[in-house]
Amino acid sequence: MQDPTSQSTAEQRIWTILAEIDDPEMPISIVDLGIIERVEVSGGKARIFVTPTFTGCPALQMIDEQIVQSVGALPEVHAVEIEHIFDPPWRADRITPAGRERLRAHGVTVPGSKFVQLNRARDEAVACPFCNSQDTRLDSPFGPTRCRMIYYCTACRNSFEHIKAI
Numbered sequence: 001m002q003d004p005t006s007q008s009t010a011e012q013r014i015w016t017i018l019a020e021i022d023d024p025e026m027p028i029s030i031v032d033l034g035i036i037e038r039v040e041v042s043g044g045k046a047r048i049f050v051t052p053t054f055t056g057c058p059a060l061q062m063i064d065e066q067i068v069q070s071v072g073a074l075p076e077v078h079a080v081e082i083e084h085i086f087d088p089p090w091r092a093d094r095i096t097p098a099g100r101e102r103l104r105a106h107g108v109t110v111p112g113s114k115f116v117q118l119n120r121a122r123d124e125a126v127a128c129p130f131c132n133s134q135d136t137r138l139d140s141p142f143g144p145t146r147c148r149m150i151y152y153c154t155a156c157r158n159s160f161e162h163i164k165a166i
């Protein structure tokens with residue numbers, strides 16, 4: 001991702017605005033989600049390079065519209081262009097630590113967290129975000145969106161969501 005020290009003031013302002021846009025389906029900003037690859041501003045035209053989490057995720061169009069609206073409101077920006085890039089692909093490890101913490105507080109776990117790594121021997125073992133028990137099982141590979149799966153915790157009998165690794 002972009003080196004913050006090499007950015008112009010306009011680019012920094014755009015990053016700040018992007019950090020305030022939440023994913024429409026999850027309690028996390030699109031910057032914390034790691035889908036903003038790069039921001040460029042030249043001659044009043046802003047170009048935002050977005051790495052979609054999952055191809056065909058319907059949230060993507062909503063995110064694009066929100067970006068155009070919010071970034072386009074900056075006085076120094078006259079046009080906003082969004083480019084979707086798929087190489088390198090988005091991976092769950094692009095989610096920032098702050099983003100992971102916010103998701104966990106809302107009962108959504110992320111692959112690659114310390115709890116998941118602890119239990120690597122068991123495939124798909126995911127610690128419960130509510131009670132930390134590893135006595136969990138995959139309830140449905142089809143969550144509310146294509147990006148998430150539903151898990152069930154046998155210990156505290158809560159269901160929670162887990163973001164697919166890809």
Ligand SMILES: [Zn+2]
Binds near residue numbers: 131
């Ligand atoms: Zn639990």
